[in-house]
Amino acid sequence: MEAVLAIAIGALAGSGVWLLLRPRTFQVIIGLTLISYAVNLFIFAVGGVRVGADPVLGAATDPSRYADPLPQALVLTAIVIGFATTALFLVVLLTSRGFAGNDHVDGEDGTP
Amino acid sequence: MNGALAIAPILIPLAAAAVQVLLGIRFRRFRTGLSFLSCLALVAVAALLMMSASRGEGATLVYSLGNWPARFAIVLVVDRLSALMLLLTAVLALAVLPYALGRWQRMGPHFQPLVQVLLVGYNGAFLTGDLFNLFVFFEVLLAASYGLALHGSGARRVGASLHYIAINLTASMLFLVGVGLIFGVTGTVNMAVLAHLIPDLTGTPRALMQAGAALLGLAFLIKAAVWPVGFWLPRTYSAAIPPVAALFAAMTKLGIYVILRLSLLLFGADAGPESAHFGSDWLLWLGIITLVVGSIGMLGARELGKLAAYSVLVSSGTLLGAVALHNPAVTAGALAYLVISVLGIAAFFLLTGLVVPREAPEGAAQLEPYDPAIDALFAAEDERRVASPAPVVILAVCFFACGLLLAGLPPLSGFLAKFALLAPMLDHGAGATALFALIITAGLCTVIAMARAGIQIFWADADWQFPHVEARETVSVVGLLGICLVLTFAVAAPWNYLAATARQIHAPAHYIHAVMGPAAETPP
Numbered sequence: 001m002e003a004v005l006a007i008a009i010g011a012l013a014g015s016g017v018w019l020l021l022r023p024r025t026f027q028v029i030i031g032l033t034l035i036s037y038a039v040n041l042f043i044f045a046v047g048g049v050r051v052g053a054d055p056v057l058g059a060a061t062d063p064s065r066y067a068d069p070l071p072q073a074l075v076l077t078a079i080v081i082g083f084a085t086t087a088l089f090l091v092v093l094l095t096s097r098g099f100a101g102n103d104h105v106d107g108e109d110g111t112p
Numbered sequence: 113m114n115g116a117l118a119i120a121p122i123l124i125p126l127a128a129a130a131v132q133v134l135l136g137i138r139f140r141r142f143r144t145g146l147s148f149l150s151c152l153a154l155v156a157v158a159a160l161l162m163m164s165a166s167r168g169e170g171a172t173l174v175y176s177l178g179n180w181p182a183r184f185a186i187v188l189v190v191d192r193l194s195a196l197m198l199l200l201t202a203v204l205a206l207a208v209l210p211y212a213l214g215r216w217q218r219m220g221p222h223f224q225p226l227v228q229v230l231l232v233g234y235n236g237a238f239l240t241g242d243l244f245n246l247f248v249f250f251e252v253l254l255a256a257s258y259g260l261a262l263h264g265s266g267a268r269r270v271g272a273s274l275h276y277i278a279i280n281l282t283a284s285m286l287f288l289v290g291v292g293l294i295f296g297v298t299g300t301v302n303m304a305v306l307a308h309l310i311p312d313l314t315g316t317p318r319a320l321m322q323a324g325a326a327l328l329g330l331a332f333l334i335k336a337a338v339w340p341v342g343f344w345l346p347r348t349y350s351a352a353i354p355p356v357a358a359l360f361a362a363m364t365k366l367g368i369y370v371i372l373r374l375s376l377l378l379f380g381a382d383a384g385p386e387s388a389h390f391g392s393d394w395l396l397w398l399g400i401i402t403l404v405v406g407s408i409g410m411l412g413a414r415e416l417g418k419l420a421a422y423s424v425l426v427s428s429g430t431l432l433g434a435v436a437l438h439n440p441a442v443t444a445g446a447l448a449y450l451v452i453s454v455l456g457i458a459a460f461f462l463l464t465g466l467v468v469p470r471e472a473p474e475g476a477a478q479l480e481p482y483d484p485a486i487d488a489l490f491a492a493e494d495e496r497r498v499a500s501p502a503p504v505v506i507l508a509v510c511f512f513a514c515g516l517l518l519a520g521l522p523p524l525s526g527f528l529a530k531f532a533l534l535a536p537m538l539d540h541g542a543g544a545t546a547l548f549a550l551i552i553t554a555g556l557c558t559v560i561a562m563a564r565a566g567i568q569i570f571w572a573d574a575d576w577q578f579p580h581v582e583a584r585e586t587v588s589v590v591g592l593l594g595i596c597l598v599l600t601f602a603v604a605a606p607w608n609y610l611a612a613t614a615r616q617i618h619a620p621a622h623y624i625h626a627v628m629g630p631a632a633e634t635p636p
Contacts, residue, residue: 020282032285043291046292074244085258085281089277092258092273092277096271100267
């Protein structure tokens with residue numbers, strides 16, 4: 001379980017970083033999205049991955065076996081914020097495309 | 113003292129922004145009045161908080177939201193340092209506001225609410241006592257700053273903002289990974305609880321915790337525009353309109369503030385032999401390199417906006433190097449330098465908007481009216497616009513004063529701040545000596561760059577024009593420089609406050625005890 005999560009996080013983050021370094025704005029935004037998925041999974045995983053554990057402590061819960069709810073709250077907040085900023089970035093990307101006439105991150109792609 | 117006052121600096125601008133968005137552009141007088149009211153209230157609240165924080169050596173005001181125990185609650189903490197930063201940003205916003213009322217704010221529909229949201233972000237980040245809310249308020253601040261950096265639109269601003277947003281989103285991801293690592297090891301994001309736990313960490317948990325802290329630090333270094341992660345700054349700041357760039361002058365200082373706060377709280381002298389002064393050598397040398405890069409940039413800058421932007425890098429490098437020395441006397445000097453450099457750089461950015469070349473270079477930041485319908489609203493105002501008398505003389509004097517402040521030359525307060533920073537620095541080893549020499553060299557570079565720019569603008573030729581400078585624009589610049597002038601004469605009380613602030617943050621036990629209460633004595 002942990003190994004699968006770790007590999008998934010690594011693959012997402014690696015692809016994200018590679019795309020982030022590409023010269024096209026669309027690749028950059030997809031890269032940022034993949035990195036944010038990786039980070040969200042990572043935060044989710046730091047609380048400890050357990051199968052079938054209760055989310056909060058109740059009277060009947062074994063205190064040694066419960067899923068930590070705090071990372072889940074943190075990851076929700078991070079998802080919402082990441083979503084909003086990505087949407088904003090998308091608008092800026094389109095505006096830049098409109099001004100520059102191409103989708104290079106520097107607004108010029110070297111071809112005359 | 114009622115702790116609930118601590119949340120007022122977040123609620124006031126938030127409420128103002130909400131009402132302003134609802135009002136829309138039609139009620140702009142009301143909107144403007146609301147902005148002024150909010151800024152005035154922020155100055156008053158910050159002053160009150162400052163007074164309550166300066167009662168006694170270790171006075172710290174803690175407000176737990178929902179009155180939960182500190183270990184679980186979201187806490188807001190006001191000590192001398194946060195009160196100082198609150199007052200500084202409130203004064204900065206109040207001073208910049210009149211400047212933006214004229215031609216600048218009509219370049220987009222929502223200038224005033226965005227400024228208020230920016231203030232929410234600043235104040236929240238200064239007040240919060242846990243890492244995750246720090247992230248949230250950073251995002252609030254950044255969201256508003258994206259809007260403000262884009263204010264006025266145009267190819268150059270959009271291009272610069274594209275880079276700015278991409279790098280800040282990446283920095284936020286690093287921030288989250290850092291918070292996640294720290295939470296995974298310690299099970300808390302509360303700064304005081306963390307500081308309490310760190311001395312007991314050993315082995316792998318300590319290594320993971322330090323890796324998390326290093327990632328967090330990297331995120332803040334990106335915000336502080338430190339070399340090699342600061343290349344976004346000159347382009348973004350010189351493309352933004354002047355009042356926005358002036359408000360952003362405090363943003364790099366927010367990065368420095370967090371580094372100062374966390375490095376002393378989490379990795380101060382009490383943090384145990386293996387965690388004490390973690391990363392401070394790195395910070396020192398990164399600060400030194402940033403200082404050199406900023407100085408070279410100032411010498412090479414060919415337009416005023418870039419010159420001002422590189423002076424931000426110089427001040428970031430100076431502050432980071434000074435903060436890394438972990439010495440109370442140097443920290444006190446650094447705080448004085450921080451205050452003066454924020455005010456001086458903001459005034460300089462405002463000046464760059466009043467002095468523009470007649471033939472603007474291709475692609476330079478130009479005024480682009482947002483919407484003719486909105487422009488028509490201002491027609492009556494435009495007709496009775498009052499240009500200030502003898503604007504060139506006032507501008508020249510202000511430019512000279514900015515030069516003195518940024519270079520740290522006598523007689524203005526920039527010199528006093530720089531002296532307070534440099535004097536205790538000499539007996540701290542090779543790094544501190546290099547920093548000492550380079551800060552003085554950076555001062556020389558600033559003088560050369562400013563003198564060259566001043567000669568070109570005011571003496572050399574008629575290529576520069578002074579477009580009808582409005583009285584309110586001059587008021588902002590003169591106001592900011594006036595505060596620096598007052599700080600030249602009224603030295604004793606501010607200096608005592610800053611020295612006490614440095615002593616307080618170098619003794620994190622006050623902070624930990626204030627947040628955790630009696631629980632601080634028992635092991636977790």
